[in-house]
Amino acid sequence: MKFRTLGRHIKEGAKNTWRNGWMTVASVGAVTTTLILVGVFLVLMLNLNHIADELEQDVQIKALVSLTTEEEDISTIEENIENIRGIDEIEFLTKEEELANLVESFGEQGQAWELYEQDNPLNDVFVISATDPQDTERIAQEIEGIDHIDRVNYGQEYVDTLFQFNNYARNVGLVLIVALVFTAIFLISNTIKITILARKKEIGIMKLVGATNSFIRLPFFVEGLLLGILGSLVPIGIILGGYYYLTQNLVVFQEFNFIKILPFFPFALQVAAIIIGIGATIGVWGSLMSVRKFLKV
Amino acid sequence: MIEMKDVYMTYPNGVVALNGINVKIKQGEFVYIVGPSGAGKSTFTKMLFREEIPTKGTVTVNHTDTTKLKWREVPHFRRNVGVVFQDFRLLPKLTVYENIAFALEVIEVAPKQIRERVLQVLDQVGLKNKARFIPDELSGGEQQRVTIARAIVNKPSLLIADEPTGNLDPETSWGIMKILEDINASGTTVLMATHSKEIVNTIKKRVIAIEDGVIVRDEHRGEYGYEI
């Protein structure tokens, strides 16, 4: 194809898009709906996975030393723990230190705990982290078998549940999105079919005088692309705007280390790029589908 | 320049339109294709611009075997063959000039060359003063002249006309014939399927008669040979 005629194809494609009126609106609407869902889904899934990852990195095993343990036994326990495979760090905290941490973590309201300073109900603890978070469960079980260890706590169950939920949500989301993507492709290919039928005579003459197939196809290709890209504008607006709002207003929670969502930049832009990419793909695919059927030589 | 060897054509619905055609046509010839309705005249012409390919046999045009053409090569093959139909097939919203230029635009000829060529063929078919008219503002004969201009604007070596005067009154038809003869005189091979006894018997040329998909007669300076 010659560069000179590219302008012609784009003009033709744009003209067709405009002429198809309601069908254009319908197919752009279908793409828009699909992409809003894709966007929200992406933002949710990627953030949930991110949060789960973060939480998993933070998972620590707390081994509570029984209250009756003699001080000289502590080093034996520590040695036993150190011998377990896959341990990254071990830290020993006396019950006094534990209480101090607790008081601190509650800030103002923590004052109430100070009452316990005289009669500390807490245990001495070992805080252990695994080199690979995947090993946490095994290590916890092994520690539980060591003498003088009362109980072992770790947050893995919560993380596992979150991962499970993520998997489930992802599958449901994917099925929904695939169905929507195909609906959008179908609508676009129908819109372009209308153009092709309306231009049957023109196409017939083009073939007769020897226009190449790619020349004949290009305007329809452009039309599909245009429909896809038009359909991605609103979703991108919503995602960029919405996510910006979210990052601004979740600051309060972030201070408490409660949730850490992915930062606006570059995450929101990446999602926007994915959305426009999927929009363009849907459009081009839809156009190829109808063009292939109608423009057979 | 044209050679058909043992050409058989059966349409998908089972109709046998060509039943063993053997023919050679040299560059620069003017040939009438005659025969009763349904004999296979149009099918014969469709072989030559690869609208159809034979179910058996070979069709060679300008040393190109159309049965072996890849679909990618068809467009370039067609640029060397001009085609004119009974129903003019002009684009109603484009002017005469634009209709002819369209044929060159879609094969990506440079704009300057397009202008030059279009004005040239408009002159050739005597429509220079109607360049800005749209097809609806023209008579049937004028419209047919536009399609002829469109068919020859890319200087094809072969011009195929399937009943070019079929929709025109006798007087207008002579004008069209004059143009076709001129085109032929400049070296272009012209192949014309027709039902016009007057034309065939007056402007004497080679006549190929087809009946039931078979060539039954092939004469130089022949007669139409059918009543009506």
Ligand SMILES: Nc1ncnc2c1ncn2[C@@H]1O[C@H](COP(=O)(O)OP(=O)(O)OP(=O)(O)O)[C@@H](O)[C@H]1O
């Ligand atoms: N596209 C097609 N599909 C099926 N059958 C066809 C097709 N085109 C033509 N035929 C059949 O093939 C036979 C030859 O048709 P063709 O059009 O070649 O005849 P013709 O000689 O041009 O007739 P006419 O003088 O009426 O134009 C006819 O029986 C016709 O019905």
Ligand SMILES: [Mg+2]
């Ligand atoms: Mg016919």
